[in-house]
Amino acid sequence: MDKVKYPKMNRREWLRRSAAGIAGAAVAGLLPTGCKKSVEPSRLKAKIAYPASLPVLKKRAIPLLATSISPLGISTMSMPKTGNKMDTEEGCKIIRMAAEHGVSLFETAWAYCDGDGERLLGDALSGRNRDSYFVATSMPTWDIETLGEARNIFARQISLLRTGHIDFYALQAVNSASKFQAVYETSGILDFLIREKKEGRIRRLGVDFLGDESLLDTLIGKQCFDFFKIPFNSVDNLRMRQSLAKMIENASKKGFIVFASNPTKDGTLRTMNGDASDILLRAFPDRPLVGWALREAICANGVAAAIDSHISNLTDLKDDIMSLSGELSFSEAEEKTWHNALLAFINNTTVGCTNCSSCMPCPYGVDIPLNFMLYNDAVESGKLPNIYDDTASEAFLEKSGYLIKTFSTNMAARESAFHCIECGQCLPRCPQGIAISSQMNHISRIIDVAREAIAKKKSKL
Template identity: 30%
Template structure:
């Protein structure tokens, strides 16, 4: 940072542009690209505007950024082959993050229909390898045996165009039976330890989506360099409070601290669910910090916990990147009064009854082609925002109903819509949030068909 004026101007820009999202008026693509180009030009002119806070990660002997870039929700666009990563915009967002100290990138085999690893590797190739940290994962849900795991790992290195991964995870561990069958009996865990010994993995851990007893088994029986858990204030349970659904984060966190295992975090904003709260909940937090976004409260709550190294945020637009950078630059832990304010919101944060989907896409692929995450996202973003209610859709105006149907039709291919769900149940065991997906998908389809009849706007 060369001078305070530059930094103040930058923070003002961050706050102003991030506030656009809070007001619901998103920047258009040209404005976003222009801002990112100006930021790059400022750096090239020697105006270093500030970096996110960093924390020491003992297994690597290095400091990592408190905020990591989750590479599962890049901005996308339609092409002749369907929806794909918006390569130009996504690359500029990665570059912006890198310039401001976010040099930890988390990708996986499944992200963006298998295209995330190659895209991220291609973008990061222009930077010195030692200047960034790259995380990847062994795709547990598709594993069958050791030979397949070896082929996958080699393919991941090739896709990412690197000789090693800084952090590598057993992805989405959800059941002890599956873990033992694949990683122990098939020898895949021993193989990954061998890769670590050879330097192609610098630190080895796992990401978790199972229950508390299974987590305790993993932590008690095996050594790990780190683990990644879903951790946010909505999923927290206090000591002695029985876990329920995804509300088990407190138990997982306390076990990590007991074992002194460094913590990486996924879903700190619960897939965006904590970025928009009920009016009563938001009023409590705004009384403390009128200009702070709801997402910044969620990030600061997680970042204030001891033992947390890096929070991964799947940032899908510039507004999210700006707000997150502003929050994590010169990171300020929650005060006692602020922590108490979050506690006060917990009884009010679920007033809307919103779907808890985090759009992680672990439910993919649907054997019948339904784009489950997009159906949920469209309902949440456009349906709930328009005042539509699954039980009382008649309360919405004709204009709101037509607007929702237009968004639904324009953002989903016909084969991806909820009407194609057969309630086969394939998705159910994959959902980390324990959502009754077939039930919710059917309810949304019923809503779509009802609105279609009422408005005369056909949606198949």
């Protein structure tokens, strides 16, 4: 996908455009006033026709596995719950329907309701041919301190899953070399799991990975792992300039099985947001929205399967299966549509800033938290103009006027996102890990396009 290019602007240009934008908006009557009626677009609805009989997913041959596996794996993480326990009846329906329609990879974890996710999976799959599916679970990195605890948890997992072996056993949520060393190497837990693999109770040992490229290289160098679960979703991969896809490809080329985890970005790409979903449904109204994110994850170079951890009902499962029963790779038209939808999604997604001000002061005078606060307010109130759709529409122009007035009346020009030069000094200070420089450029781009649209409208009056 093409890289998004953002404008650079100095203070003089910012002041010039601020004055022109506000004056133009006022003359054109585009700034929000009194009781002016808001122009809100009507949102498109999907027109999905679910067949009486769902298709069966085709398995893919994975050379590193020496067998075939379904492109989709499902997790018990978001299965229906009753109190703090998994809903056995509803959960079993989902898991069994998945198995009947070709899903052969089932993931769970001790951390899901303190082992109840493993109990649910064991209940749902008991009685099925054990060679027809793969079970994946993990050791809870953040909840163990001793080898004895690890032994007890592993034995309990085997019992709950009702199986003599676990196909893919991961070290859960490893995000630093120091944590890996303290929890697994120094304690002897890693040696214990390696012995379990030699004795056949673990078929493949791996890592549920949450780190950077340096940590990935460190873990690869340990030469004791067979697979990695690496987070991959279309939005973060685009924002991070394909770095997630590159990590997956790197691990695969070095001989590791790779599963893409959390492909729906905590479920947000299952429904998208209004502007993004409109773009997709305008082009392909009969397709489930979630299919786009799943297909990109599955087609990333080196991915054996994508594990959807946000299936909470039968409709979610049906959407997944329908989306993946046809051609998985994108056509040129599909790729363009998806790219535009992703840009719209990013354009209308809040920034996770807590206003802690750890990033401040900015050496160039940018008020980072204030920019984020005003941006988030526009998103949450539905007033952020979608610069990746029709910029000549009345709704876009009204929202543009609102945004320009909001920023110009609530911050000094010197505090604007336009003054960010991407020096990067704020990045390591942000406890939320926000890509601040990229977000500042994103905000600048929206305001810039909003001003240009208003100026164009004014010139036609």
